[in-house]
Amino acid sequence: MTAGDGPLPALGGGGRQIRLAVRGMTCASCVRRVERALSGGAGVESASVNLATEEASVTASGVDVAALSAAVDGAGYEARLPGGEAAEEQERDALERERAAEYARLRRRTAYALASAIVLVAAMPATRWIPGLDAIPARVLHPLFFAIALPVQIWAGAQFYRAAWRVGRHGSADMNTLIAAGTTAAFGYSLLATFAPGLFRAAGVETAVYFDTAAAIIGLVLLGRLLEAGAKARTGEAVRRLIALRPRLARVWEEGEEYEIPVRAVRPGDIVIVRPAEQIPVDGEVLDGASAVDESMLTGESLPVAKAAGSPVFGATLNTTGVIRLRATAVGADSALARIIRLVEEAQGSKAPIQALVDRVAAVFVPAVLAAAAVTFAAWLLLGPDPALTLATLNAIAVLIVACPCALGLATPTAIMVGIGRGARDGILIRDAEALEQAHRIDTVVLDKTGTITAGRPELTGLRPLAASAPRLDERELLRLAASAERGSEHPYAGAVLREAERRDLALAWPEHFRAIPGSGVEATVEGRRLLVGTAELLSGRGVDPAPLAGLAEAASAGGESALLVAVDGAAAGLLTVADPVRPTAREGIARLRARGIDVVMLTGDHRESALAVAGRVGIENVVARVQPEEKTRIVGELQAEGRVVAMVGDGINDAPALARADVGIAVGGGTDVALEAAPVTLMSADIGAVERAIGLSRATIRTMRQNLGWAFGYNVALIPVAAGAGYLALALLGQGEVPLALRPLLGEQGFLNPIAAAGAMAISSVSVMANSLRLRARR
Numbered sequence: 001m002t003a004g005d006g007p008l009p010a011l012g013g014g015g016r017q018i019r020l021a022v023r024g025m026t027c028a029s030c031v032r033r034v035e036r037a038l039s040g041g042a043g044v045e046s047a048s049v050n051l052a053t054e055e056a057s058v059t060a061s062g063v064d065v066a067a068l069s070a071a072v073d074g075a076g077y078e079a080r081l082p083g084g085e086a087a088e089e090q091e092r093d094a095l096e097r098e099r100a101a102e103y104a105r106l107r108r109r110t111a112y113a114l115a116s117a118i119v120l121v122a123a124m125p126a127t128r129w130i131p132g133l134d135a136i137p138a139r140v141l142h143p144l145f146f147a148i149a150l151p152v153q154i155w156a157g158a159q160f161y162r163a164a165w166r167v168g169r170h171g172s173a174d175m176n177t178l179i180a181a182g183t184t185a186a187f188g189y190s191l192l193a194t195f196a197p198g199l200f201r202a203a204g205v206e207t208a209v210y211f212d213t214a215a216a217i218i219g220l221v222l223l224g225r226l227l228e229a230g231a232k233a234r235t236g237e238a239v240r241r242l243i244a245l246r247p248r249l250a251r252v253w254e255e256g257e258e259y260e261i262p263v264r265a266v267r268p269g270d271i272v273i274v275r276p277a278e279q280i281p282v283d284g285e286v287l288d289g290a291s292a293v294d295e296s297m298l299t300g301e302s303l304p305v306a307k308a309a310g311s312p313v314f315g316a317t318l319n320t321t322g323v324i325r326l327r328a329t330a331v332g333a334d335s336a337l338a339r340i341i342r343l344v345e346e347a348q349g350s351k352a353p354i355q356a357l358v359d360r361v362a363a364v365f366v367p368a369v370l371a372a373a374a375v376t377f378a379a380w381l382l383l384g385p386d387p388a389l390t391l392a393t394l395n396a397i398a399v400l401i402v403a404c405p406c407a408l409g410l411a412t413p414t415a416i417m418v419g420i421g422r423g424a425r426d427g428i429l430i431r432d433a434e435a436l437e438q439a440h441r442i443d444t445v446v447l448d449k450t451g452t453i454t455a456g457r458p459e460l461t462g463l464r465p466l467a468a469s470a471p472r473l474d475e476r477e478l479l480r481l482a483a484s485a486e487r488g489s490e491h492p493y494a495g496a497v498l499r500e501a502e503r504r505d506l507a508l509a510w511p512e513h514f515r516a517i518p519g520s521g522v523e524a525t526v527e528g529r530r531l532l533v534g535t536a537e538l539l540s541g542r543g544v545d546p547a548p549l550a551g552l553a554e555a556a557s558a559g560g561e562s563a564l565l566v567a568v569d570g571a572a573a574g575l576l577t578v579a580d581p582v583r584p585t586a587r588e589g590i591a592r593l594r595a596r597g598i599d600v601v602m603l604t605g606d607h608r609e610s611a612l613a614v615a616g617r618v619g620i621e622n623v624v625a626r627v628q629p630e631e632k633t634r635i636v637g638e639l640q641a642e643g644r645v646v647a648m649v650g651d652g653i654n655d656a657p658a659l660a661r662a663d664v665g666i667a668v669g670g671g672t673d674v675a676l677e678a679a680p681v682t683l684m685s686a687d688i689g690a691v692e693r694a695i696g697l698s699r700a701t702i703r704t705m706r707q708n709l710g711w712a713f714g715y716n717v718a719l720i721p722v723a724a725g726a727g728y729l730a731l732a733l734l735g736q737g738e739v740p741l742a743l744r745p746l747l748g749e750q751g752f753l754n755p756i757a758a759a760g761a762m763a764i765s766s767v768s769v770m771a772n773s774l775r776l777r778a779r780r
Contacts, residue, residue: 018065020056021080022049022072024163026176026225029366030077033172037075041067050413076167103229110226113156113219116148120212121756142194142209149211153187157218173366179221181370182400186214186755189393208390216756217401224763227770243341245316250281253325263315263331270328274319282315283335284326291322369403369720376724384725391725394755398723402758403716407765411708414773419701422776427684428694435680437705439664439698441645445593445691446636446658448650449604449611452668453618453688454580456651458492460500461561462577464552478574480506482566485524485531488514493564493578494522497533521564532567533576539567548572560613587618589688594619596692599644603627603635603658632658649691650679666691704776708769715765723758727751 022034031049038047038056043063049056056079058068072079127141160183163176190209250263253271263281266272271287274280280293292304295317304320307313313326314336332338373396380392416433423430430436450456463475473481483501486494488511501508511524511531521534523542532539536546536553544567546553553563556577564576590600601622604611611625624635632648636658639646648655648662659665665679668686683690728751731739739747746757 018058018060018063018068020058020065020068020072022054022056022077023080024077024166025049025051025054026163029173030167033075033167034072034077037071038068041071044068050417051410053413053417074170076163076170076172099229103226106222106226106229109156109159110219110222113152113215113222116152116156117212117216117219120145120148120215124209124212138197142190145209145211146191146194149187149190149215152215152218153183156222157183160218160221173370177366178369178400178403179217181373182397182755183214183217185393185397185400186210186217190214210394210755213394213397213755217397217758220756220760220763221401224766227763227767245279246337247279247281247316251275266328266331268328268331272326272328274324274326276319276321276323278319280313280315280317280319280326282326282328283330284313284328286311286313287325287327289322289324291324292320294318294320365403365408369400372720372724373397373399380725391752395723395725395752397755398753398758399720401755402719402723402753402762407712407715407769408709410766410769410773411712412705414770415701415705415708415776418773418776419697419704423694423697426690426693426697428690428697429682429684430694431680431682435664436698436701438645439647439681439695440702442598442647442664442695442698444599444601444639444644445647445649446601446603446632446639446662447590447620447688448632448648448655448658449602449606449614450580451651452649452686453586453602453614453620454582455686456580458496458562458578458580460496460576461579461581462556463574464577465574466548466572473568473573476504476506478566479504479576480508481526481529481531481568482533482564482576484509484526485511485514485522485533487511488524489516489522491516493562496578497564497576530569533564536565539565539572542567544570544572546572549575557607557609558613560610560617562610582614582617583686583688585687585689589690589692590618590620592689592692593695596695598692598695601635601639603632633661636661647691647695648679649688651686666694700776704773708772711772712765712769715761719753719758719761722747723753725752727753 025031025034031051034049034056035047038044038049038058041060041063043060045059045061047056047058056068056072060068069079124145127136157179160176160179164173164180167173168177187210190211193209247263249260250266251273252259252261252266253273258273266282272281272284274291276291286307286309288309290306290308293307293313294304295314307324312329313324315331316337330336333342376399377392377396380395381388384391412433416436419436420430420433430439447453460479463479465473465475465478479497479501483497483506486497487508498508509527511526512528513525514522515524516522517534517538519535520538520541521532523538524531524533532542532544536550539546546565549563549565549572552575553565556563556575561577561579564578565572566574566576593600599622600620601624602611602615602620603624604614605627606625608623608625611623615621615623627635632650632655636646636648640663645664646662647664647666648658649666649668650659651668659667659679664681666681666683667679668683681694683694727739727747731751738749739751746754748754
């Protein structure tokens, strides 16, 4: 699938983005091998493979997709080619069905393997300890045990052998190689002891069998895989929830008739009708009607948003109160929801920089474990006590089984998947894992004032008729005349005046004469009256003394408001104040950032008095006013030069360079396409509190990743030496003859790790990493 263009960020790179499903991977070593195979292709710029999603993301130019698939197949794994946009939903459904069927097969094999293992683990010792049973000869019991264990080996455990063969024929090894080698050694040793016991008696070795060990290892590893598959399914819940939001049908208006058609048949430009309590099927622009739309699935905001003619609406949001007619502007893969789904999938498949350490370890992990098992076998065979062959075999098996590259492979991608999915659920879209990791280090947040702290849409805040004017105008008449004069203006302040006049249901007149003076205001003739609306300089330049309004204008400026002076027929008549209102959640959001120890800086192109007034209302102490767009980038750079990790939050084209320069750029929802493209993090709502939540999510995710890696590395470092026989040597050094009673189920009587316990520990390692990552889903 290629990354789409649009108002949501697309992953960078010179080539196109291609995603492949990769089957057969089980551990970090598999990931490393597939990445090497893909990266070696001509035209491939980068390749990233995610074990948790079982997907590869490749950035390439001029590459045949079939060649990428062949490279994966050549590495011993199976690749699925992407389909076109029309087939995307069918592919997802087919993949879900296939995974469900695979999970059912895995559950059946696990149940059989565990049941057989329990029988063998219980029966084999019982035949030695229970009076009467110990009289049954081995030539009878051992073939019976073989018959129970054989289906486990060749049916339940077949997936390990097939996977080991796929990579082995290409000269590689992975976790399946370790499992296959360990269980084959236990089963093969037991097979010889059962059907060729003379070989052992001739060598003076006891003919013990370990069918229970082979069956229990396969059963426990399969149980770990089963639990892991269930946990993996839950890590992808965020994308499935988004997909489930997509409407299926749309009501299209054509030639005076309504037709209900599948959403995929709607085309841009079609007229769509949406009734109350219905989902809006496609992105569009309201043509007529008015309603309130619940956009919580996109923004995380619970309050419905008022919509009227000209308002944008988005597919999958809920129309609550009125009937609206809209013109479709984006459908299918171009819709906001489709881009969000694509963004989340790509982000979940990306890698955090911390993963580089894991990849380097994974590259040598399996060969190192195989070498350690060989050394263990040779050392105990040559130097160990009797029965040396048995001890050497069991210790080598334990080393092979206890090593867990799958825990290493799952440690970071599962945390990233759950963390990014959790953010998407809260309206925080994180473009890649690097941004997620970087955000936890943020210590300074730079906020653009207009559109971020404030609403970005000026509103009329005051009407002050001049009492001494002649004739004296009341508030309604002052507003009516000023709004009539502004009807020809495109200035945002004119829009604020006109909206207030409309709200008060005033009857406006069209100006008979109109002229806009850039940077000053307007002059117009309304109902025969000459009007000036604008700055003091405009009035004085037209021979009107602005002095009677000077005090009111200064008070407005000190309060962070802009003053529009009004003159009628050559005399000052009153003053209108306009301000960009502070967002209701701004103060609380900034307070939460400061509570985390994060410095907050406000940048604005406004004059200092207005900037300080806004900063005072929201609790910001660091203010930089009169800033030009290019200076925002310089200021971010200066903060970084001080050693700070800077997040830039903005919504406009003029913020895009600073968003790109910052360590983490955060674009506010509703902002321009350029700002959204420049920022690796997008907030679907305009709530500054979401900035704090994004940083908190990053910190929680990184904490989980470190816990996972600490467990995975620590587990292998601690248990591989124990599996190699360190317990026996420790007892010898301490002069103790026997293992403490509590540890005997794990270490036996002599300090050797039971291979069955090793298999259980390996399964627990993988499952614990998955479970720890899933805790992020419940994070508040």
